[in-house]
Amino acid sequence: xxxxxxxxxxxxxxxxxxxxxxxxxxxxxxxxxxxxxxxxxxxxxxxxxxxxxxxxxxxxxxxxxxxxxxxxxxxxxxxxxxxxxxxxxxxxxxxxxxxxxxxxxxxxxxxxxxxxxxxxxxxxxxxxxxxxxxxxxxxxxxxxxxxxxxxxxxxxxxxxxxxxxxxxxxxxxxxxxxxxxxxxxxxxxxxxxxxxxxxxxxxxxxxxxxxxxxxxxxxxxxxxxxxxxxxxxxxxxxxxxxxxxxxxxxxxxxxxxxxxxxxxxx
Amino acid sequence: xxxxxxxxxxxxxxxxxxxxxxxxxxxxxxxxxxxxxxxxxxxxxxxxxxxxxxxxxxxxxxxxxxxxxxxxxxxxxxxxxxxxxxxxxxxxxxxxxxxxxxxxxxxxxxxxxxxxxxxxxxxxxxxxxxxxxxxxxxxxxxxxxxxxxxxxxxxxxxxxxxxxxxxxxxxxxxxxxxxxxxxxxxxxxxxxxxxxxxxxxxxxxxxxxxxxxxxxxxxxxxxxxxxxxxxxxxxxxxxxxxxxxxxxxxxxxxxxxxxxxxxxxxxxxxxxxxxxxxxxxxxxxxxxxxxxxxxxxxxxxxx
Numbered sequence: 001x002x003x004x005x006x007x008x009x010x011x012x013x014x015x016x017x018x019x020x021x022x023x024x025x026x027x028x029x030x031x032x033x034x035x036x037x038x039x040x041x042x043x044x045x046x047x048x049x050x051x052x053x054x055x056x057x058x059x060x061x062x063x064x065x066x067x068x069x070x071x072x073x074x075x076x077x078x079x080x081x082x083x084x085x086x087x088x089x090x091x092x093x094x095x096x097x098x099x100x101x102x103x104x105x106x107x108x109x110x111x112x113x114x115x116x117x118x119x120x121x122x123x124x125x126x127x128x129x130x131x132x133x134x135x136x137x138x139x140x141x142x143x144x145x146x147x148x149x150x151x152x153x154x155x156x157x158x159x160x161x162x163x164x165x166x167x168x169x170x171x172x173x174x175x176x177x178x179x180x181x182x183x184x185x186x187x188x189x190x191x192x193x194x195x196x197x198x199x200x201x202x203x204x205x206x207x208x209x210x211x212x213x214x215x216x217x218x219x220x221x222x223x224x225x226x227x228x229x230x231x232x233x234x235x236x237x238x239x240x241x242x243x244x245x246x247x248x249x250x251x252x253x254x255x256x257x258x259x260x261x262x263x264x265x266x
Numbered sequence: 267x268x269x270x271x272x273x274x275x276x277x278x279x280x281x282x283x284x285x286x287x288x289x290x291x292x293x294x295x296x297x298x299x300x301x302x303x304x305x306x307x308x309x310x311x312x313x314x315x316x317x318x319x320x321x322x323x324x325x326x327x328x329x330x331x332x333x334x335x336x337x338x339x340x341x342x343x344x345x346x347x348x349x350x351x352x353x354x355x356x357x358x359x360x361x362x363x364x365x366x367x368x369x370x371x372x373x374x375x376x377x378x379x380x381x382x383x384x385x386x387x388x389x390x391x392x393x394x395x396x397x398x399x400x401x402x403x404x405x406x407x408x409x410x411x412x413x414x415x416x417x418x419x420x421x422x423x424x425x426x427x428x429x430x431x432x433x434x435x436x437x438x439x440x441x442x443x444x445x446x447x448x449x450x451x452x453x454x455x456x457x458x459x460x461x462x463x464x465x466x467x468x469x470x471x472x473x474x475x476x477x478x479x480x481x482x483x484x485x486x487x488x489x490x491x492x493x494x495x496x497x498x499x500x501x502x503x504x505x506x507x508x509x510x511x512x513x514x515x516x517x518x519x520x521x522x523x524x525x526x527x528x529x530x531x532x533x534x535x536x537x538x539x540x541x542x543x544x545x546x547x548x549x550x551x552x553x554x555x556x557x558x559x560x561x562x563x564x565x566x567x568x569x
Contacts, residue, residue, distance in 0.1 A: 069457060096460050104458040110451040113474045122469070123459040175459065 015082070017042040017183060017213040018063065022077035023089075025058055025067070032058045034237045035077070040183070042082070045205060045214045047224035047245070050234035051260070056217045059234065060185050063088065063215065064102045065095035081183075100127065103176035104185040108192045109168035111160030111175075116143075116152050119160040119171055123179035138178050145211075146174035147204050166197025173204065177212075184208065186216035190223065202227050221261060225249050233257045309548060312541035319535050325542065331505040331516075333539045334530070340539060342546055344507045348515035349550075352426040352497055353490035355511050359430025360486050364437025365479070371438070372445035373467040384439070391435035399499030402428035407500065414512065420502025423511040429496050437486045444478020445471050477562050484558030488551050494519035518547045 018040040025033035032055050040046055048056040058067075065088065067073040079088040081101075088098055103123075111119050118125075120139045129135060139156075143149040148170040152163070160171050169189060176184060186205070190198040205214060205227050218224050224231050225245060232242040233256070241248060241257045252258045259265040317325070320340045328341030367387070371380050407424040411417045417424075448471050456466040472479065494517075502514030503524050516524070522540045530537045 099460040110455040112470050126461045
């Protein structure tokens with residue numbers, strides 16, 4: 001069973017941004033996700049934690065339909081996206097339209113072989129935007145949002161790959177921000193970075209939640225505790241426990257969660 | 267220092283075996299170096315004899331190529347114009363088609379289609395060029411003559427087009443390899459931004475693979491410049507200073523065939539011309555290889 005957070009009386013439940021209901025997922029005949037139910041609250045950071053292979057990345061990639069890129073994958077259940085309450089997984093929904101509203105930042109920085117400017121402008125150009133002034137403004141705003149503007153404003157024409165690893169990841173965050181997404185997905189965004197770059201990205205995520213809802217997969221429990229408002233613990237494709245981060249880390253309801261968090265398991 | 271125990275003592279048989287293997291490998295490596303050096307040496311030596319009789323300025327700037335006539339002229343530009351014109355036609359066919367095929371196979375084709383299409387494509391590259399030559403002469407030229415009635419029976423256009431078809435597999439196969447080597451993470455990054463398959467292919471995959479694609483093009487150029495049989499059969503072997511593909515013409519390579527198969531006495535200046543022509547050809551392909559090398563370095567993939 002799934003133990004949902006029982007909110008304290010004093011706490012106001014924030015509005016929903018998305019909600020997974022009875023979500024299952026198959027890679028061919030292998031069932032990677034089993035009947036997941038979980039809310040994603042608006043302008044909050046929600047972390048997904050759990051041991052390797054527990055399905056947290058698979059779950060994250062359902063939100064922007066990345067599994068559609070490969071044959072043989074199957075979704076069951078729904079992910080309702082608010083405010084319009086569209087089912088993201090519906091066959092009638094175009095995955096490209098989904099990705100227009102939900103952006104993603106990957107584990108390893110993956111800047112395109114283009115200039116810093118063009119990397120950030122990519123999403124806008126893909127959407128058919130061609131007005132120079134509009135793109136200029138959005139690129140600048142996105143780079144500022146990703147705390148990279150000061151470092152790159154004089155070298156926008158240089159290749160994105162010339163930046164350091166941490167800067168590249170912030171460039172990828174800027175790229176994701178430039179299109180004003182409603183939900184930002186992070187798939188272990190700091191696992192390829194050094195501690196200082198990691199601290200920068202964590203600080204950035206905390207700032208970004210003022211504007212955008214964030215769902216982040218992390219294998220680092222301290223990171224989840226530091227940056228997230230809500231935390232979900234997954235194991236073997238199941239959602240074991242979801243709750244307010246403090247409650248999950250201080251007073252987990254489930255024995256399995258406690259074992260994982262205290263390091264007895266995982 | 268103490269005497270090493272038996273277990274740690276140097277194994278002399280192993281040492282000798284290693285040395286023998288090393289020597290054999292070195293010898294094998296030397297064969298290719300030796301062959302290249304020998305070819306360059308012969309070409310330069312024989313060309314030297316040629317240039318004793320014909321001034322370099324005549325060779326480069328004369329507008330006639332009549333080495334077998336009494337009034338002999340040795341203007342290599344005449345042959346180069348044929349080579350350049352036929353290669354240009356070939357590349358106009360091979361580069362666009364080869365690139366489109368590569369993009370399709372790498373980014374769009376389902377696995378089953380690729381598994382069938384690729385061997386067929388590579389088969390196209392295995393057809394002997396003499397067959398392409400007669401295909402140009404007996405099939406394509408009559409077809410083109412229906413559209414352009416004034417087209418002569420031997421022409422650079424038909425030979426060039428067929429040469430382009432021959433080069434397609436090289437361009438397509440190498441370009442496709444380069445595109446397939448682009449990491450999935452880059453494609454996913456593009457799709458995650460809401461890009462379509464075509465946008466991802468053209469804006470992310472092709473620019474990422476540009477050095478490999480450039481290398482494929484350069485190889486295509488080298489193949490076109492060095493191709494002999496198609497041109498000897500279908501282009502007419504008539505030295506003709508022209509950049510008009512609808513005319514007949516001789517190329518550097520088809521001239522070499524012509525002389526090598528003729529009954530010119532060895533050692534005559536007429537015979538000597540083929541070494542000068544060969545040297546020109548070699549310098550040309552060397553230049554393309556250097557350009558290719560430079561481009562690979564400049565646009566090296568940075569993933």
